[in-house]
Amino acid sequence: AQSVAQPEDQVNVAEGNPLTVKCTYSVSGNPYLFWYVQYPNRGLQFLLKYITGDNLVKGSYGFEAEFNKSQTSFHLKKPSALVSDSALYFCAVRDEDTGRRALTFGSGTRLQVQP
């Protein structure tokens, strides 16, 4: 079975400060990992993904994420937060080695960036 945990319901950060949104996962095989962002009353927008290769993945809007196999983590980061980054962020995983094609999503973390 595949699962994702986002341990923080909400993260608060001041504009200009670095931000981290945490994600840990569990799969039996190799993971495909994704981050999505959801703005109010909108669908989910893709930010970035890890499939293989470099552990540091760069994505949209200046976001990046670091894959750590030993800690089974895929934390989302940004060096300098913007007020416009305030949104709901979802981590998702898919196990490469199973036949299942559906992504399993975490419960989401609300990021609040204060001016």
Added chain:
Amino acid sequence: GAGVSQSPSNKVTEKGKDVELRCDPISGHTALYWYRQSLGQGLEFLIYFQGNSAPDKSGLPSDRFSAERTGGSVSTLTIQRTQQEDSAVYLCASRLAGGPGELFFGEGSRLTVL
């Protein structure tokens, strides 16, 4: 169209009525997913279609829920005898077949069961 299109965007219905939600995926995307997002909750997988293969229905919460995909394109999610706990945003997503491609989501259909 350029993106995944869902309709209606909002639906209010009475308990016990049937509802149909429609999804028009991105042209050329053969994989289609339905997810449900309840207020303050994460996304719950419902069903997955891939080409002509049998759909993965493992996420459907009860036999009141069903979905079909006609001609490998448009999909309809049907909820029969709606209950208040069915109130949620129903999200459709599509992606290119094969490989670990990301999902592209529609704006969702917000269902409210009174």
